[in-house]
Amino acid sequence: MPLLKLIDPISFNKLVQFPESGLAIIAFFTLARFFSRYGLQQLLFLEGLKDDSSYVQRGYTRVLDKAFRFLAFILLPSFFVEVAHKIVFFTTIKISLPYVSSGVALNAIVFVFVLASWVYRTGVFLLVCVLFRLTCELQILRFERLRKMLEGCDSDCSAIFKEHGRIREQLWLTSHRYRFFIIACMVTITVSQLGALLLALKSDSQKTFFNSGDLVVCSAIQLSGFLLCLFGAARITHRAQGIVSVATRWHMIVTCSSSGSPQRHTPEVDDTPVSTHDTDSESSDIFLTISPREPYLFQTRQALVTYLQHNHGGVTLYGFALDRGLLHTLFAFEFSLVLWILSKVIVLS
Template identity: 30%
Template sequence: MANATSERGSREHLLRETPNRPSAINNNKSQPEFPASRFTFMSLVLWFDQSNCGTALLSWSVFFLLVVIVPMISHFLLVCSDCDFHHRRPYDAVVQLSLSIFAGISFVSLSIWSRKFGMRRFLFLDKLWDVSDKVRIEHEAEIQRSLKRLMIFVLPSLTLEAIYRIWWYISGFNQIPYIINPVLSHVVAFTLQLSSWLYRNTIFIVVCILYQITCHLQTLRLEDFARCFASEIADVRSALGEHQKIRRNLRIVSHRFRRFILLSLVLVTATQFMALLTTTRASIAVNIYEVGELALCSLSLVTGVFICLRSATKITHKAQSVTSLAAKWNVCATVDSFDHLDGETPTGSMIESQISPCGINAMDTSDDEEGEGDDDLDNTKIHPIYANTISYQKRQALVTYLENNKAGITVYGFLVDRSWLHTIFVNIP
């Protein structure tokens, strides 16, 4: 028992970082000075503010109006069963149910995250003082780009939906049911339907983009961590501690989003099967007037799931590439270990001659073959000019640790990588 206690204490001492210890990654910050940045993307989440009773009541009221009440009124009062075949909506129930389900999942998830963590802590913005300037600047730029990305995903769908609704109301003016005044009734119905469509699509895509932003920050940290293998690693403990921080953040991200990812994947599959079975019935004619809205709904839902799965698999692939990079670094440092110098200080020409094998091979590979961007960590040039700085035992211990502690995004214990996606989408009977 005493030996186990002392061993655990020594392990904790090994993993504990001292304030004066230099980081394994080149970092120019001597003090954690990180001024509060203004992120324009954060203004979007003010719709879902749950900080006090007033804003929570307003937020939930808007949610029930646009996600529950308006779709029900639109479906049951504007069913238009007596209209011609161009103005009937046989797939409206599938469309309204699919959008409302995903909007409900997204809103509830976002409300829980906002109330439990706060959006700044939820997006790891309070941890940016602990990263390099390059990571912080690139992450801020990614958040700024997220608003543009949201517009790219939402506006085309909204525009097509608006065009369809305008045509539907104008061409079917005498057939569509109305209350008291047909013009005023149709204008109000059109406004509420378009607002509901925008709200439900936006809230789902916003959560998917928040997930992408969170994964992108950890991807930047992984890339910054991988750069240490191309320079001097003064302390293996610092490199080990940095990797453990990244693994812990990835576990947190996986835990927070696992229900949302699983529900989205299962429900998107279910709704697409439902749409497929509905459209393939022999009694229903399929044309652009009736299927167009269903196609827009399916495209929005599949796009959101694609954003989440792509972000998860990308960061998992990056995390796994670090292991091969560390093994490559260990091999190059071991081969070019300056054994023939017998303890003499290497000169510049000697160093230049020693680093040529790894550097030239890496350069030839990158010149001859252009990758797709996902394997840029594997193509990192290794220059083991500090081969004698760290002993072989320490390098091998670090590589062994990385091999047995691979990081990545998980969903209830299942690693979300390309093999996992192939198992789901390819091997379905």
């Protein structure tokens, strides 16, 4: 008999445990490596927060509250659904262990252990996603401060260059630290979701809350946490790429303001007669006064804009910018796999 014919409600629920455990293992080793090497303060780049402006410090306080609200909005509804599903599950089945009398007490003990295991695995995975989102939000605040620096016509190019270099270094460190977690989660979630879709479509058992509740909760947790990471990375990459246009506009405004209102000077008139060949045009009597520092400042601004044009990357995965274009590519790839599975199910059924 084919494997898909042998799937009963209990074994269908067991299939959900593999991706949950896999994501928890990936997140656990990621956190263990983070805290053993960096610590929370260095991981979130908090050591340089005291040197930031009050705008960044106040914004980061709001970002912290927002990040934990995201965690609560994802975890609490899923927890209540999981509790309801486990109550239905353990009141329906009867657990038996060697040398242990089966009954309500044993079911209650196993229920508590299963629920605690789910909370731990889900919490570890979502915690890494929230830490990554926090890191991206802090860099977004620093890009906003850099943008405000570019809005001033008397901005210092060296200060802008120093601030952008610090943000770029922190983005490079963030990409290097989280790239394995993002790729491993993407592979695990893709395989688990497509495998669950195939099994759900081919299984002859009736789909109910009893045998499919775990699948719904697992899918919601996986997609919510992973999309939290992807959208955070896409936002910071979009801000990093958009700073080039802001700097170019700033360069044009400063250049036009410095040369758009020239001073007109007319040489002093004396009584000496002037020959006609010395006054061929009126422009000889009018000339522009340009500051001696203006060519130097123009070249400095032009060099800064050129630097930003060649260093505008955000979060990267082994050299590929995690921007909206990459998100569109991933969506097209996943959608193609879903259509391929649907075509196979229709052909085989």
